[in-house]
Amino acid sequence: MKIVSYFFQAIFIYIFFLVGILMPRNWSRKIFSFLFQKIGPVFKSKKIIDKNLSIFNKELSLLQKQLIISNMWRNYGITFIEYMFLKHLRKKSTHITLEGENVLNDIKSKKKPVIFVSGHFSNFELMSMEITKNNIPLAAIYRPLNNFFLNPLMEYLRKKYICRNQVQKGIKGLKETINYIKNGFNIALMIDQRLSEGIKSKFFGKDALTTTLPAQLINRFNLEIVPIYIYRLNNNNFEMEIMKPISFKESLNTKEQITNRLNVLIEDLILRDPSQWIWTHNRWK
Numbered sequence: 001m002k003i004v005s006y007f008f009q010a011i012f013i014y015i016f017f018l019v020g021i022l023m024p025r026n027w028s029r030k031i032f033s034f035l036f037q038k039i040g041p042v043f044k045s046k047k048i049i050d051k052n053l054s055i056f057n058k059e060l061s062l063l064q065k066q067l068i069i070s071n072m073w074r075n076y077g078i079t080f081i082e083y084m085f086l087k088h089l090r091k092k093s094t095h096i097t098l099e100g101e102n103v104l105n106d107i108k109s110k111k112k113p114v115i116f117v118s119g120h121f122s123n124f125e126l127m128s129m130e131i132t133k134n135n136i137p138l139a140a141i142y143r144p145l146n147n148f149f150l151n152p153l154m155e156y157l158r159k160k161y162i163c164r165n166q167v168q169k170g171i172k173g174l175k176e177t178i179n180y181i182k183n184g185f186n187i188a189l190m191i192d193q194r195l196s197e198g199i200k201s202k203f204f205g206k207d208a209l210t211t212t213l214p215a216q217l218i219n220r221f222n223l224e225i226v227p228i229y230i231y232r233l234n235n236n237n238f239e240m241e242i243m244k245p246i247s248f249k250e251s252l253n254t255k256e257q258i259t260n261r262l263n264v265l266i267e268d269l270i271l272r273d274p275s276q277w278i279w280t281h282n283r284w285k
Contacts, residue, residue, distance in 0.1 A: 010149035020081040029235040036077025045280040071275035086161035100242030119192030120278040122232040139165035139180040140188040215258035
C-alpha cells in the first residue's frame with residue numbers, strides 16, 4: 001500500500017515541478033508559496049507541527065502559532081519549486097548576501113578540514129551550494145527520501161548543482177566520510193532531525209534522539225565545528241552566515257557534552273526566526 005502511495009505522491013510532485021518550470025521563476029515562487037500556505041495545513045503533519053510548537057514554547061498564542069505555520073508553509077512552497085531552479089541559482093551570485101567570507105578564506109588557506117553544521121532553515125540546500133561555489137572541497141551527508149520514486153531525481157539535482165560529493169547516512173556513509181576527511185575534504189551535516197540511533201539530548205527542554213556523528217569526528221580527527229545559517233529575506237533573496245569555528249577542548253569533549261552543545265546551537269538558530277525552520281519533522285517522536 002505504501003508503494004502505491006509513494007507512486008501517486010511522486011506523480012503529483014513531478015506534475016508540480018513541470019508546471020513550475022514552465023512559468024517565470026517569480027511567478028512560480030509566488031504561486032507555490034500561496035499553494036503551500038493553503039494546502040499545507042490539511043496534511044497529516046498538522047498534528048506534528050502543533051506538538052512541536054508546544055514543546056518549543058508553551059506560551060505561544062494561537063496567533064503566533066498561526067503566523068509561524070503560515071510563513072513556514074510559504075517558505076516550504078518556494079523551496080520546493082526552487083529545486084527546478086538550481087541550475088540558475090548555481091550560476092547566480094546576487095541572490096545571497098554572504099557574511100563570514102573571511103572564515104571560508106581561512107579554511108581554504110589552512111587546508112585543515114572542518115565540519116559545517118546547520119539545520120533545515122529557509123532553502124537549506126543553498127548552504128552547501130554556496131560553500132562549493134567558494135571552491136571549498138566539500139562532502140555533504142544526507143538522508144535519502146522515504147519515497148524511492150523521488151529519490152533518484154533529488155540525488156541527481158544535489159550531485160549536479162549543490163555538492164558533487166553526496167554521502168548517504170549509515171555505516172557505509174561513515175566510512176566514506178572518514179575517507180573524505182583523510183583526503184582533505186570538509187564535511188557538511190544537518191544535525192536537527194531525529195535519528196533511529198544516537199543519544200538522548202535535551203532539545204528545547206525535552207529529550208530528543210540526536211546524532212553523535214559530529215562528536216565522533218571531532219574526537220577522532222580533532223576537527224573544528226563551523227555553524228552556518230541561511231535566512232530567506234523575501235521570495236528571491238537570502239542572507240547566509242558562516243560563523244566562527246568552534247574548538248572543543250579536553251574539558252568539553254565527551255560525546256554527550258559535544259552533542260548537548262550542538263543542540264543548544266541549533267536552538268539558538270531556530271530562535272532567530274522560528275518560521276524559517278521546518279516544523280513538519282517529528283523531532284521528539
